[in-house]
Amino acid sequence: MGGSKELESFDDLRKVRLADEGFIVITGTNKSAIIHKVNAKCITTDRFNSKVSIDNRKRGSYFWVDSVATGAREFGGKRCKVCKPELRLVLPSTFDG
Numbered sequence: 228m229g230g231s232k233e234l235e236s237f238d239d240l241r242k243v244r245l246a247d248e249g250f251i252v253i254t255g256t257n258k259s260a261i262i263h264k265v266n267a268k269c270i271t272t273d274r275f276n277s278k279v280s281i282d283n284r285k286r287g288s289y290f291w292v293d294s295v296a297t298g299a300r301e302f303g304g305k306r307c308k309v310c311k312p313e314l315r316l317v318l319p320s321t322f323d324g
């Protein structure tokens with residue numbers, strides 16, 4: 228799985244959070260897109276439901292992206308100051324030997 232895809236339902240959100248990979252970009256009509264960690268506490272199911280289900284995505288959408296770089300390139304997203312998604316995943320093994 229790579230690139231980006233829109234999260235169109237609560238089930239989509241649940242699946243990417245279970246997979247625990249990538250990041251979530253939240254777009255809005257009058258503010259810049261914000262990139263969050265996929266399991267960040269600042270992404271609430273209540274807000275997801277109100278934006279996606281009730282407002283029918285007219286005032287903003289949720290997208291899954293494979294990296295912070297994709298979120299910045301495709302959506303002009305900025306990193307969330309609360310959950311602070313990393314620019315690059317550095318695996319612990321990188322520091323071995």
Ligand SMILES: [Zn+2]
Pocket residue numbers: 262263264267269270307308309310311
């Ligand atoms: Zn966040």
